[in-house]
Amino acid sequence: MTESAFYRAGRKAGVTFRRAKWMWASVAGDESDAIRAEHGVGRDMAAVVREQATAGQNEVAQALLAELQHRLAGGVRNRLHRFEVAIVSDEQPTAFALPGGFIFVAQPLVDLCDADPDELAFVLGHEMAHVIRRHAIDRLISQKILSAASLASPGRGVFGPWIRRVGLQWLERAYSQEQEFEADELGVLLMRAAGFDLLGAVRLLERFQGLVSGQGRPDFGAYLSTHPPVQERMLRLRQRFELGGETPR
Numbered sequence: 001m002t003e004s005a006f007y008r009a010g011r012k013a014g015v016t017f018r019r020a021k022w023m024w025a026s027v028a029g030d031e032s033d034a035i036r037a038e039h040g041v042g043r044d045m046a047a048v049v050r051e052q053a054t055a056g057q058n059e060v061a062q063a064l065l066a067e068l069q070h071r072l073a074g075g076v077r078n079r080l081h082r083f084e085v086a087i088v089s090d091e092q093p094t095a096f097a098l099p100g101g102f103i104f105v106a107q108p109l110v111d112l113c114d115a116d117p118d119e120l121a122f123v124l125g126h127e128m129a130h131v132i133r134r135h136a137i138d139r140l141i142s143q144k145i146l147s148a149a150s151l152a153s154p155g156r157g158v159f160g161p162w163i164r165r166v167g168l169q170w171l172e173r174a175y176s177q178e179q180e181f182e183a184d185e186l187g188v189l190l191m192r193a194a195g196f197d198l199l200g201a202v203r204l205l206e207r208f209q210g211l212v213s214g215q216g217r218p219d220f221g222a223y224l225s226t227h228p229p230v231q232e233r234m235l236r237l238r239q240r241f242e243l244g245g246e247t248p249r
Contacts, residue, residue: 045102046084065120073128075189090108118197119203119204126184181228
């Protein structure tokens with residue numbers, strides 16, 4: 001077959017024809033129905049995340065993340081997408097997105113960034129990109145966690161027992177490296193549209209690089225364990241957006 005196996009068999013037949021045209025527009029509807037169904041799925045999952053990973057009240061950090069998310073959302077073309085961001089307790093600097101735009105950031109990641117708005121904008125833009133590109137919902141479909149039956153009446157407690165069983169760590173991993181590169185790029189495009197300093201993305205990746213052990217594996221859990229190597233992510237962003245020279249602080 002070659003030619004990179006016909007470019008990985010048509011990139012898995014258009015990611016199985018965009019997951020069967022997003023499960024037939026989420027059970028015989030249109031794009032707005034699909035997004036509503038996705039939001040229902042995410043709302044169900046987010047309730048369990050809040051139950052299991054409640055953070056102490058850091059109102060300053062929460063307000064900053066909400067402001068950054070609002071600015072970034074202004075650059076999203078499809079206005080049907082909605083986003084919510086919340087801080088959760090976790091020992092590791094981590095972040096993850098649920099279907100429907102529910103984004104969670106651990107306080108240690110805010111601390112790692114020194115609450116730098118441009119670095120945190122990259123965190124949020126990257127996670128928003130996973131939602132916009134449907135990576136968050138695709139992995140539920142691809143692993144047969146989500147079915148047409150559960151989409152027919154989302155938000156009815158379908159996913160609570162599953163998340164309690166597998167744990168929150170599952171939400172921090174399971175994207176392909178190609179999806180991570182795509183989220184990096186779209187995240188930076190959202191930053192640019194909102195007027196953030198794009199070098200904030202590189203600064204954050206440099207912080208991650210400083211936490212990577214000599215064996216090339218992260219020292220802080222799942223957040224980077226399935227991501228592409230940090231150096232490769234930085235190189236791609238520098239080349240794609242012509243971010244040369246030193247990284248100002």
